[in-house]
Amino acid sequence: MTRSSDLAIRTRGLRKVFSGKVAVRNLTLDVPRGEVFGFLGPNGAGKSTSVKMLLGLAFPTSGEAEILGRPAGDVKARSKVGFLPEHFRFYDWLTPAELLKLHGRLYGMSQGLLRERIPSLLDLVGLTPHRDKRLQEFSKGMLQRIGLAQALLNNPELIFLDEPTSGLDPFGRRMVRDIIKAQRDRGATVVLNSHLLGEVEITCDRVAFIKDGEVVETRTLDIEAAEQNTVLIRACNVTAEMVKGLAQWTSSARYDGGRLAFSLSSNAVLPEVVRYLASAGADIYEVAPQRLSLEERFLQIVGSDRGM
């Protein structure tokens, strides 16, 4: 069992009602520290409200929420949190460096530290050439970049990114992916709210599908730990005995036209299966675990008639 202190986020029965309308019904969630976690769900599923409650921007109607072992909204916990809001609205009469300085001071960072940190962050998000422009002259993508820099200012332990790539070109998206990877590598937890399922699939370790304000399913995207996958192997010289021999791992093996298909309860046993086939004399050309794509699973859960 995961201890509370090992969790970046812990919620139990979190509920939010706005003027009689239930926005979040019953959110129970554990996100371990160091994980890149995706929040998926259709419009109005309660993703942004959930994030707002975790950040202390909205107050729960009932239930519990903790971030980094402290109650959600706690001022001390917020010093270790970074947040890129969905609409990334900032004081647009400031320059990017001034905005970062303001937010750094609100984090309680020293002038000396900010002098070091601001140029490197502007460089990281590719805004150094625009450092003297005011934000009112910025495009949507540039605002998203400065918002991202702002979210990383304090080297946060927990980072909430709400639609971090919605205004970005492919270079910008790559940049965000690299930044998220770098944050995970230094041990930070990243919570990603995104409509771009492809991005989520590449970036996240685990996702939660939210529907009507409840977690319907959490799903790991780590291929090694993935559960109930179909595997397709392109191979020659596969005999009926070999197929029978697969019974120790699977009951659904079929060999037809150079393709061997079976399902496994876990991908962790796949290398063992491949070793067995090779040692029995099969010529293996390709091993392809057939994971249900996030989009397919998303549509299964929320229904294909609903938009995101």
Added chain:
Amino acid sequence: MGIWIMAAVTFREAARKKMLWMALAAGCAFLILFGTGLHFQAKDFARHGMSPILRREISFTMLTMALYAVDLLAVLMTILTSVDTLSGEIASGTIQAVATKPVPRWQVLMGKWVGFVGMLTAYIAIMVGGVNAVTYFMANVTARHLLSGFLLIWMESVVLLSVTFAFAAYFSTLTSGILALGLHGLAFIGGWIEQLGAITQTPRAVTVGVIASMVMPSEALWRRAAFEMQSPLANAMRVSPFSTLSVPSMPMVFYAALYMTIALAIAVRRFSQRDL
């Protein structure tokens, strides 16, 4: 610490958006206009050989009228500049990046309040000081109790600022502006009803005026300020159009201070407890 950071940001925003400079430019234009009027008035005094006492009283009346205009400008400046700072940032979502920083919400609100108080103090000091400087140099007249008058106008502005903040913590920018101006309008009408009631010796009309001042004490502060600043003769003879017939008492001034504190406390409480 958060208070001073937010106060500085508020000041800087007003400067960057040219609000501060435009207010000062409009203020200078007002002072030039007033000075020009007073200049021609002074020339006519000399031509008609008017008695020094009458000259002095006319100059005092002009000074009070100019201060009345300054007071109205201060009221409008207070409401118009501050009404969007909370509700606008809440509506646009700008507040989200600030409110998720490790700074309690009350400090965010108080920082903005302190920033506006600083700006309005400077504005009122420049305008009240400017008007008095003009009358001093052109007619050798200044307000009777300049500091008390300045402080009362300043307090009127701070009361309105706190009320505007309280409304803005609940409502949209437009609604808050309408409510704050409407409440001041109520006090304004109440003040005149009280004056006319005093002239016509109608105690019930005076009571209506006093109740209006309890609902919103801003106008009462101006009438007390006018009493403090205008000529002793005008006060004694009760001939000025400003305030001398029914002077708001010192307890009313203390009531206004309490009113302001409560309005600010409501603003802080609501802003700290509401969803952003």
